[in-house]
Amino acid sequence: MLFDMRTYTCRPGALQAQLELYERHGLAVQTRHLGEPFFYAVTETGPLNSFVHIWAYEDAADRQRRRQAMEADPEWAAYRKKVAEAGYLVAQETRLMKEASFFKPPQRG
Numbered sequence: 001m002l003f004d005m006r007t008y009t010c011r012p013g014a015l016q017a018q019l020e021l022y023e024r025h026g027l028a029v030q031t032r033h034l035g036e037p038f039f040y041a042v043t044e045t046g047p048l049n050s051f052v053h054i055w056a057y058e059d060a061a062d063r064q065r066r067r068q069a070m071e072a073d074p075e076w077a078a079y080r081k082k083v084a085e086a087g088y089l090v091a092q093e094t095r096l097m098k099e100a101s102f103f104k105p106p107q108r109g
Contacts, residue, residue, distance in 0.1 A: 002057045003098070004054065006052065010050065011088055014086075021088070033069050034067070035055070
């Protein structure tokens with residue numbers, strides 16, 4: 001399994017506005033292409049004004065196929081334009097990770 005972990009940092013005071021923008025305009029189109037996120041959370045300690053989400057894929061080819069479909073979707077392009085215009089985000093970090101041999105993802109219930 002391949003995990004795509006993304007950390008976004010917002011301008012101070014803009015975190016909630018960014019999350020609301022995503023929920024209204026990005027969430028549906030992203031989950032349509034990528035499925036449900038493995039994890040989505042805001043930070044409480046450490047670097048403030050940031051949020052993290054993790055998407056799980058079978059492998060790099062699965063990730064590439066799903067992300068290409070999402071990037072080709074006009075609804076996703078419209079959302080990305082709204083994000084750029086809002087100017088809430090100041091940084092993004094992306095990490096691709098594989099689980100340790102002993103890790104078994106929790107069963108969703």
